[in-house]
Amino acid sequence: MGYKQLTTTTVTLAVAALIGAGAPLAQANDAILDLLVKKGVVSQREANDLREQADAQMAQAVQDNSKLKTSSWLQSLTLYGDFRLRDEFNDQFNNAANSALARQAADEQRFRYRLRVGALMELTDWVTLNTRLTTGDSNPNSANQTMMNSGSRKTINLDLAYATLHPPTLNDGPFGLKISGGKMLWQTWEPSFVSCMSQDPDVNPEGVAENLEYKFGEKDRFRLFFNAAQYVLSESKIQEDKDVYMFDQQLGLETKFNDRLKFTTAVGYYVTKNMNQLSPALSTSPNLGNSLGGANYLDDFAVAYGQGELVWTINDKTFLGTPNVVTVSGKVMKNYSMFAKNLTGANAADATNPDQTFGWTTQIAYGANKKKGQWRVAYQYKYMQADATYDAWTDDDWSTGGTDRKGHAFEVTYNLFDWWQLRAGVFDCTKISNWAGNAHDQTGYAGAYATRAQLDSQIKF
Numbered sequence: 211m212g213y214k215q216l217t218t219t220t221v222t223l224a225v226a227a228l229i230g231a232g233a234p235l236a237q238a239n240d241a242i243l244d245l246l247v248k249k250g251v252v253s254q255r256e257a258n259d260l261r262e263q264a265d266a267q268m269a270q271a272v273q274d275n276s277k278l279k280t281s282s283w284l285q286s287l288t289l290y291g292d293f294r295l296r297d298e299f300n301d302q303f304n305n306a307a308n309s310a311l312a313r314q315a316a317d318e319q320r321f322r323y324r325l326r327v328g329a330l331m332e333l334t335d336w337v338t339l340n341t342r343l344t345t346g347d348s349n350p351n352s353a354n355q356t357m358m359n360s361g362s363r364k365t366i367n368l369d370l371a372y373a374t375l376h377p378p379t380l381n382d383g384p385f386g387l388k389i390s391g392g393k394m395l396w397q398t399w400e401p402s403f404v405s406c407m408s409q410d411p412d413v414n415p416e417g418v419a420e421n422l423e424y425k426f427g428e429k430d431r432f433r434l435f436f437n438a439a440q441y442v443l444s445e446s447k448i449q450e451d452k453d454v455y456m457f458d459q460q461l462g463l464e465t466k467f468n469d470r471l472k473f474t475t476a477v478g479y480y481v482t483k484n485m486n487q488l489s490p491a492l493s494t495s496p497n498l499g500n501s502l503g504g505a506n507y508l509d510d511f512a513v514a515y516g517q518g519e520l521v522w523t524i525n526d527k528t529f530l531g532t533p534n535v536v537t538v539s540g541k542v543m544k545n546y547s548m549f550a551k552n553l554t555g556a557n558a559a560d561a562t563n564p565d566q567t568f569g570w571t572t573q574i575a576y577g578a579n580k581k582k583g584q585w586r587v588a589y590q591y592k593y594m595q596a597d598a599t600y601d602a603w604t605d606d607d608w609s610t611g612g613t614d615r616k617g618h619a620f621e622v623t624y625n626l627f628d629w630w631q632l633r634a635g636v637f638d639c640t641k642i643s644n645w646a647g648n649a650h651d652q653t654g655y656a657g658a659y660a661t662r663a664q665l666d667s668q669i670k671f
Contacts, residue, residue: 283333291327291342294668296354298322301661322354326369336377340394344369351410351606370394370414384430386423397421398437398460399476401519401539403573404590404619405605405637408480408515408543413603415456417441433464435476444488455483456511456600470525475518482510482600490602498601498612501566510547513599517541532577532584540572545597566614566643569598579623579631590619596643608637609660615639633666 243257252260280287299319328342343366346353355364372392380387390397396409397419409415419439426432437460446452462476485507490498501508517540524534545567575588594604596614604611608619617639624632638661 281333284331285334286332288330289328290330290671291325292668292670293326294324294666296322296324296667297665299663301663302659321357323357324353324355326353328370336375338374338376340370340372340374341368342370343367349606350413350603351611353412368393384425386421386425388421389418390421391418392416394419397439398458398478399435399462399474401474401517401541401573402537402575403539403541403571404588404621404635405571405592405608407541407569407571407592407594407604408513408599409603410605410607410611415439415441415603417455429466431466435462435464436460437462437478443482446487452484452487454485454488457481457483470523472521473518475516477514477516479512479514481512485510498604498610499596499614500601500612501597511545511600512547513543513545515541515543529577530585532586535576535578537575537588538573539575540570542570543598544568545599547597566596567598569594569613579625580628582625582627585622585624588619588621590621592617592619592639593642607635607662607664609639609662614642616642629670631666631668631670633664633668635664635666637662 240261243252243260246252247254247257297319298321299317301317324345326342326344328340331339331341333339344353345355345364346367346369347365348367353369370393372390372394374388374390376386376388393414393416395414400406400409417440419437421435421437423433423435426434437458439456439458441456441458442453443456444454446454458478458480460476460478462474464472464474466472486503486509487506489506490500490502503509519537519539522536522538524536527534547567569592571590571592571594573588573590575586577586578584579586592608593616594613598613601612604613608617609615617637619638620636622634626632640659
């Protein structure tokens with residue numbers, strides 16, 4: 211072996227050892243390899259071979275020494291979550307037995323927090339698993355924890371646990387299909403309201419859902435979608451035919467008129483089964499507006515709804531750091547169940563108007579709240595009669611949650627960073643009906659007339 215060949219081999223082995231020593235050294239010694247190639251000590255091919263060999267050795271070393279072992283079919287793992295601090299003040303009034311308005315002693319200011327930590331796992335190119343843990347108790351509408359009880363330890367519960375199948379053969383080209391099962395995020399489309407109509411943002415129902423879409427037109431300017439969900443509300447250990455379910459179907463269309471204007475609209479219909487077998491006490495939520503027959507809900511719901519959202523980007527400029535974007539959205543709903551249309555006597559939501567089955571909302575917002583320096587302001591008016599929808603899943607920031615409410619919602623958000631957002635929200639609402647048999651009119655019940663103010667600081671990771 212000649213001197214030059216010996217020198218080349220020695221240098222090559224030394225550089226390979228340094229590159230395999232760790233990521234920081236590997237980056238530094240890439241420059242050394244490039245210099246050796248330039249000097250003619252090693253060829254470009256030899257340098258490339260060294261890099262590939264070092265990468266393989268590094269990957270094997272990480273696998274051999276890692277304490278975190280994953281299944282061979284796990285292709286990717288993404289950890290995510292958020293932490294929110296909240297200062298909240300509730301100014302509540304009571305209309306006990308339809309008497310004169312009286313301030314209630316239960317007005318309160320409280321400090322709260324919410325922590326959510328999740329993992330999104332891609333098992334193959336057609337199956338994903340989403341799991342998340344959160345603070346909070348069994349209440350499906352909230353994951354908040356109140357600072358109290360001398361710093362007592364707080365509970366952690368399962369918030370999400372569902373698998374989604376999206377077969378590649380059915381997701382090529384303009385078509386898209388997803389099937390999900392478990393405790394999942396809401397699977398029907400909803401405009402981004404400050405205060406939602408049918409479901410609190412924290413509600414994660416359990417069951418099975420199907421999402422189908424078809425894109426067409428120039429540059430996929432149209433997207434036709436169909437969402438269906440079969441949710442389990444309660445399971446009876448006595449009789450199978452007493453299990454309580456909700457079935458939701460929705461058809462919608464998203465249209466991109468141009469780069470500045472997008473309109474999405476959807477119509478839907480949800481029904482329940484065996485609702486008269488469900489007691490509010492068993493739904494982990496008190497009666498919050500719906501008509502009752504004794505201790506249970508009177509009968510099933512049959513709610514038709516329509517909703518839409520228009521997003522208009524005025525121009526490419528910004529105003530005080532936020533995009534010039536205006537969003538207008540709305541929703542209308544009607545409960546067509548027979549029980550809600552024929553209430554009489556003690557079950558009447560209003561002696562003069564027993565048909566309390568209608569609800570609607572509209573909202574206008576300006577700006578965006580996704581990136582550093584952006585802000586968004588929104589105003590919403592909401593009107594929701596007593597039996598317009600299932601009361602246990604409605605937004606609990608709206609008074610104490612539930613139905614039989616009308617009023618206003620305001621929200622301002624500002625992003626200090628992409629990952630840190632500040633928010634201020636105010637909810638002001640009053641009761642609609644004079645239904646004395648409704649829990650909202652019972653003496654001492656909080657929230658017949660209420661104003662709720664919130665200040666949030668939320669960090670995403």
